Amino acid sequence: MISKSTIDAVFDAARVEEVIGDFVTLKKSGSNYKGLSPFVNEKTPSFMVSPVKQIWKDFSSGKGGNAISFIMEHEHFSYPEAIRYLAKKYGIEIEETEQSDEEKEQLNEKESMFIVSEFAKKYFEETLFHAEEGKAIGMTYFKERGFTQETIKEFGLGYSPDQWSAFTDAALQKGYSLEYLEKTGLTIVKEDRKFDRFKGRVMFPIQSMSGRVLGFGGRILITDKKAAKYLNSPESDIYHKSKVLYGIFHAKQEIAKQDNCFLVEGYTDVIQMHQTGIKNVVASSGTALTPDQIRLISRLTKNITMLFDGDAAGIRASMRGVDLILEAGMNVRVCPLPDGEDPDSFARKHSKEQLDEYFKNNATDFIRFKANLLMGEAKSDPIKKAELIRDMVQSISKIPDQIQKEIYVQECARIMDISEDVIFNSLAQIGRKELADANKKYVQERKQMEVVHSEQQPKEAIDPQYNLERKIIEILLLYGNMEEQFIELLLDVNEDNEVIEVEHKVEQKVYERIYLSLQEDEVQLTNPTFKVIYKDIMDYFNHNVWDLEKYLKTLNPEMAQEVTSIIMEDEKETLHNWESQNIIVKQKVQGVSQYVTETILTLRMYLLNTMIEKYKVKLKDSDEKRSYEMLTLIMDYTSLMNMFSKRLGQVTSRFKTIEE
Structure with a gap:
């Protein structure tokens, strides 16, 4: 531990x-x-x-x-x-205490698979750098590709021995479970035989954005028509090919910094460009681009530049991902490489400065590139040209931003030498079709829902007490340590011997005010979660100097999530950027004592009203004596309610006057 x-x-x-x-x-x-x-x-x-x-x-x-x-x-x-x-x-050395057998058993399945994958990465690295076979075959291959030793180590490249079960035997000897070796796809089990999936291949570990090993890609180095050139780990609980981008771990910071992501196809494309100095590059690893992969990039930037291999097939294959990128609201540029080149070979022949210059001069907007590409094929054939226009319009229809869409329409009309109205009409037709399809789907889903939910579910009622108790927790977390001026109403006798209320100002910590107010009425929070948090906060105030950051560190994940939701509720307003629209959102810190007083009084009134309603129900079934007692209680509670209501009105009007 x-x-x-x-x-x-x-x-x-x-x-x-x-x-x-x-x-x-x-x-x-x-x-x-x-x-x-x-x-x-x-x-x-x-x-x-x-x-x-x-x-x-x-x-x-x-x-x-x-x-x-x-x-x-x-x-x-x-x-x-x-x-x-x-x-x-953060470069912190981990001190560990001995783990018991019971604690070891508590590791869940995914964690065990991650551990096995991490061991495999280290094993393949060790084999590459220290085993004779690894150095002679694997290292020679990587050096021939032009990879430096620093690059090989940075990407965790390795080699799997050309033996049936060398890796599996080593893993079992180290105590790793065959079950997880099989589930990660590192070992193939057939009846009583077990052998290595990646036998005789150079290894490329596939990592998550945080650097965890999810799976592997292995390249065979001998000519074997029966064996695939590249072999990937099979789908598993930790590896989903459609949700992974090769190189994202090494590229994430540079992508955010450059506000652009280069998208290539293969492992060596990424590594070679990274080594040359272009580090904001990832690969779809030979798979068709997916929405999940685009979403990964969108967390870091809105801009993607697709690098196409210099052959027509490579360009065609890459173009299929453009519509998906547009549909995600991303900006996409395309950059074809010279004939016969791929990102790996092109990067190997050029310096970073030369690559930067080439991409700057040759990366073009997708609409211009696609139009020029397809126009070359259509030439003077009107039928092909019509198909091309439909193809272009289909791509433009994917763009969610209306202004951007209109600019593309203008550009497309100019390149195609066609009226903008024709393109807009085509877009409208696509829009109507999509709307009709969406409505049809909606109607079908509604019918299915009606079958499943034939009886209407009762609408969930708002719970005022829940909201008020949540407000109390919010006040304690955000303002509990603030010293505020509160007004107390004390009873006194005037010169005419009449009992009157006199305002008395007191300086108190907010948490003390809340604690004393709830104690005075013997009020306890009813929500189990809020009850625990309230006690925890009060204990912290009584034993520590309040520090919100330090307090949050003491909470378990469940409590932390609830507390964070309460604290950050106000921050939601800043998402709307109201100030830019000349709308000023009042911050509670401008009137904390009012906020505290109003919340406590409202809770008191709610609880009193609950008591009154409760006694009214009991009153119907009570005898004469009991009825009189209950009526007296109802009248007393009603009188108290009126007093609280009056005080609440005074608090609100007093603070309005101060603000004015």
Whole structure:
């Protein structure tokens, strides 16, 4: 187990904006940062990070927490794995206590698969660098490709021995389970035989955005018509080919920095360009581009430049991904390479400066490139030209931004020498068809839902007490340590011997005011979660100097998520950028004592009203004596309600006067 001192060191070092910045492009928004949610597909930012409070909140998915919880949510890490990841990021040495057998057994299946994959990566690296076969075959191949030893180490390249079960035998000898070797696809089991999937191949580990080993790609080095040139790990619980981009771990920071991502096809394309100095590059690893892969890039940038192999087949294959990129609201440029070149060979022959210059001069907007490409094929054939226009219009229809769409229409009309009206009419036809299809699908889904939910579900009622108790927790978290001036109404006797209310000002900490107010009425929070959080906060106030950042570090993930949701509720307003529209959103900190007083009085009134309604129900079935007692109670409670209502009105009007 990881020692407490290591965990404390990680919490102290980790900055939430730095940790999340490795995965999400964040932009300054007042004192906070905002960005696109990494958990749902969206085009408008709903993800907020607070450097001051050291927390984050995703308003689209409802998730939230601190730096640790983000890594757990985003990378599906366990708590110890998240600590290890951040310890590595911040260069903190991990101190461990001995793990019991029971704790070892608690590792879940995914974690076990990750551990096996990490062992495999190290084994293949060791074989490449230290085994005679690895050096003679694997290292020679990589050197022939022009890869330096530094690059080979950076990408964790390796070699799998050309023996039936060398890797499997080594893994079993080290105590790794055959079950997980098989589930990761590293070992193939047939009846009583077991052998290595990647026998005799150079190895390319495929990593997640955080650097975890998800699977492998292996290239065979001998000519064998029966064997595939490249072989990938099979789909598993940790490796989903359509959701992975090769090189994303090494490219993520440079993609965000350059605000552009080069998209290529193969492993060596990525490695060679990275070695040359173009580090903002990823590969779809030979698969057709998918929405999930595009979404990975969209977390880091809105701009993609696709590098096409210099042959017509390569260009055609790559063009199929353009519409998907446009549909995701991304900007896409294309850059064909000279005939006979691919990104690997082209990067090997040129310096970074030469590559930068080439991409600058040859990367073009997709619409111009596609039009010129297809126009060359259509030439003077009107039928082919009509097909080409339909093809172009289909691509333009994918663009969600109306202004961008109109600019593309103008460009397309100019290149094709055709009226803009014709293109707009074609777009309208596509739009009507898509709308009709969407309506048809909607009607079908509604019918299915009606069959399943034949009886209408009762509408969930709003719970005022829940909202009021949540407000109390919010006040304690955000303003609990503030010293505020509160007004108490005390009873006194005037010169005419009449009992009157006199205002008395007191200076109190907000948390003390809330505690005393609830104690005075013997009020306890009823929501189980809020009850636990309330007690926890009060204990912290009574034993520590309040520090929100430090307090959040003491919470378990479940409580942290609830607390973060409460704290970040106000930050949602900043997502709308109201100030730019001359709409001023009043901050609660401008009237904390009023907010506290109103909340407590409203809770008191709600509880009194609940009591009154309860006694009214009982009154119907009571005898004469009991009825009299209940009527007296109802009258007393009603009188108290009126007094609270009057006070609430006084508080509201008093603060209105102050603000005016």
